[in-house]
Amino acid sequence: MWDPDDVALMLKKYGLAGGFYINPLHFTGIGKAFENADMSVPGDHTLEGASVALSASARKKALIGGASFNKDYLEPMEYSDHENISNASDGFWGSQVERNWGSVAWSSYGSILEKLEQQFPQTLSLTVKEVNPEFNLVEMPVFALGYNWSASNDDSGKYAADKIKQWVAKAKQRAADIGAQCPGAIVLTHSMGGLVARSAAMIHGAAGDIFAVLHTVMPTDGAAAAYKRFHFGFEHPEFSIFSPIDGAFERAGYVVLGRQGQLVTAILGHMPGGQELLPNKRYKDNEGKAQWLTVKNPERNWAVKWFSDDEPFIELPKRNPYTEIYRREDRMYRAANPEWLFPEGMEDLPPTKSGFQYFSEVNKDAELFHDILVSSGDFHEVTYLCYSDDPGLKTYDRVDWESAKPFGSWGRDVSEKDVSADRTEDYRREGLLWGSEEDKEISGGWVGTDFKIAAPSGAGDMTVPASSGRFAAAVPKSRRTGHKSGYMHEPALKAGIVETWVKDTMVEVLGKCTLY
Structure with missing residues (x-):
């Protein structure tokens, strides 16, 4: 069960299984002495490791149901009722329940659904007529489509395509009955829903039933934050007096979605x-650079910079991040730590396959999905997208592994041994709910190298970087809108500037409608 609108459920099943622990030494004089010396209290690392492993096992059971993934374990809620939506019929198109509004998180999408149904039709009808006098908006039924975010976007795309075809067929029959015309669906997406819509249109045959697609905050070619979170969990959001509600949502996500890499x-x-x-394979950072991951040499002492530069030890990917980064089991910068994949143990699994092989199989399927999407056309021919390009909302557009090495400032470089998995097995404690991102690092031992990921510095929405919109070259530049005064990722569709963009874009799309 995954229901963001049920706060009690989410906190009980996931928030309280967040790897919290209490070390009794913190309440003693010895513990206070270590704290005052800015040192870890003895036992913290061991206790937190045990607590997080136990929590990871509980979360995995709740969200996956078994040792390996089952796409049918979590299923989208269809045509469900709840207190925020109406079960009263609205004539031919039925109630909000019958139009599947209960399938999506109301806290994120309720506002835009209500405005699309209650405010947009009259505004659109009048505004579109100014550019297209022949246009007359007769009916605009608003449907919602939730999906299984844990499953492949290929499977979710097929599910979405079937629904879109079903609803558009009903709309076209309705149009024929009342002497009107239906050009198809205008699909509005948020975040990962953009990948689902592209899959539905380009892989699963729904393109002909779709008139236009409007994407918001879509991770067009992925997001570097996803990689960072495999290592160190979700970011600890800072409190902001300018957006306390959105900030509270992000902080809740930090606890519920996982504050630790494990x-x-x-x-x-x-x-x-x-x-x-x-x-x-097509991802770029905000500067347009394909090598979005680096492992840096230690910062050089001023006295030796004249003979030793600050060039990174590694810049990746050269061509393929899946083989060069994610599936490099022998390197610390791989995507998944093998020891974290099966916190419940592997005793009941066949001994012929390692934990990392399970990860690699899923990762190969992820690579294949993106390859098929690109080869199938990638985007619907009438696609618009908007994204946050706010430099104040610091976002991971790239990942820079920074190294700290004994005497590194005097010219000692990172080596292949330093980034090998067997030299960097120790992930240091990451802090509690009120901890700091600065506490998160991989230790190579006192004679080795410690690595941490540099703080985010790119423009974006704190999850998806601006590059996702800037470099979506398959979409004409005139149809890509970056908002410099931006918005956080999850509540993007509640932002006034995004609502205005949706309305203005629908006016542009409908203004070009020529079905007469």
Whole structure:
């Protein structure tokens, strides 16, 4: 069960299984002495490791149901009722329940659904007539379509295509009965829903039933944050007096979705949908650079910079992030730590396959999905997209592994041994709910190298970088809108600037309608 609108459920099943622990030494004089010296209290690392492993096992059971992924374990809720939507029939098109509004999270999408149904039709009818006098909006039924975010976007795309075809067929029959015309569906997406819609249109044959697609905050070619979260969990959001509500939502997500890398890897390491959010072969950072991951040499001392530069030790990918990064089991920068994939143990699984092989199989399918999507046309021919291009909302558009090495400032470089998996097996404690992102690092030991991921610095929405819109070259530039005064990722469709963009774009789309 995954229901973001049920706060009690989410906190009980996921938030309270967040790997929290209490070390009794913190309440003693010894513990206070260590705290005052800014040192870890003895036992913290061991206790947190045990607590997080137990929590990861519980979360995996709740979201996957078994050792490996089953796409039928979580199913979208269809035509369900709840207190925010109406069960009263609206004539031919039925009630909001019958139009599947209960299948999506009301906290994220309720506002835009209500405006699309109650406010947009009259505004659209009047405004479109100014550019297209022949246009007359007769009816505009609004449907919602939830999907299984854990499953592959290929499977979700097929599910969406079937629904779209069913609803458009009904609309075209209705149009014929009343002497009107139906050009097809205008599909509005949010985040990963953009990948679902592209899959539905281009892979599963719904393109002919769709008049236009409007994407918001879509991870067009993945997002670097997805990679970072495999290692160190979701970001600890800072409180902002300017957006306390949105910030509270992000902080809740930090706890519910996983504040530790182990909590994330135990789940997304097996979920096709999660792995399809990793940067694909076409991903670029905000500067347009394809090498979005680096392992940097230590910062150089000023005295030796004249003979030792600051060039990164590694810049990846050269061509393929799946083989060069994610599936490099022998490197610390792989996507998944094998020890985190099966926190419940592998005793009941065949001994012929390692934990990392399970991850690799899902990862290969994620790679294949993106390849098929591109070869199938990638985008519907009438596609518009908007994205946050706000430099104030710091977003991972790239991942820079920073190294700290004994005497590194005097010219000692990172080596292949330093990034090998057997030299970097120790993930240090990541802090509690109120902890700092700065606490998250991989330790190579006192004679090795410690690595941490540099703080995000790119423009975006704190999850999806601006590059997802800037470099979506298959969509004409005139149909891509970046908002410099942006918005956070999850509540994007509640932002006034996005609502205005949706309305204006629908006016443009309908203004070009020529079915007469």
